Amino acid sequence: MPARRRNRTLSLLVASALAAGLGSAAIAVTGCGSSQATAEGHDATTHAATSTVPEVVSAESNRQDAVAPAYRPAKVQRVVLDMLEKNMEIAPGRVVKVWTFGDRVPGPVLRVRVGDTVEVTIRNKGTIQHSIDFHAARIAPDKAFRNVDPGESLTYSFEATTPGVFMYHCGTAPVVHHIANGMYGMIIVEPEGGLPPVKQEFAFVQSEFYVSDTPGQPADNTKLMANEPDVVAFNGYAAQYKDHPIRVRRGEPVRAFVLAAGPNTWSAFHVVGTIFDRAWIDGIHPENLSIGNQTLNLSASQGAVAEFRLDQEGVYPFVTHDFTNATKGAVGLFATTHAKVAAGGGH
């Protein structure tokens, strides 16, 4: 049920010249798309130690498709999530050790309907304890959301009772670290009978990364406690839809599911050049219906649905309107079918 994902492998070489006292040196990124052909400069002198052997950190690209998965009818929705530790590139030249639900960060977008039973199985293939907390569940957390040891698995079920866009995440202490390292995702709970069909549906999970100066390490605790992320992204990779704009058809309805996964940072979700015709924050309920929003204000863990149209041919940025975080990567582009997009996104 995860969206189609690009799967590339790249290598990150930290030049051994650092150890020879050359100061700020290069990281060469190879084997990936042109948008990542050159990594940014990186001063690794403080951790280059005395080794003269190049440090090689292999990593997959965390880029992924934004198309929301379709609902697949089933009375029991079985979800199996492997919890892994792997190196992922989350911005050009920035490789972090993530802890996952599934093969990417965020975990897969899940989509169920009210009345479905969600049977969740987590398999801990990492080296420390993890767990999974579903905000869509009404369940005793001390039992269902309990820790699972490495090598162990856990299965529990809950009934989807409340339509909305909800977060799931690892709830093992320290929770901030487990979320900062990538253990979160979105579950869409449709109302009974489903949402009205819309052909153009996308899912955006906004989250932030506190990148260690050493490639291939988990979140930097000092930055995390200071709440100073380096990268803020939609769907786990900085500005990926600016590099590769999302095509939509002019004048036709677009539905975006949005989640602010944090761990700490909010989302002020806004699409430049349009107004949301309809929106719901958290619960999809008539009394939550909001009309004419310019921006959706989502604190950490909140989800939303935004429905809108792009009336003219053109290129329409979407951002968190907290622009410091847009600058850190929470930005993308919608481009209508016939709009010209310059190389590199054109914005």
Ligand SMILES: [Cu+2]
């Ligand atoms: Cu965890």
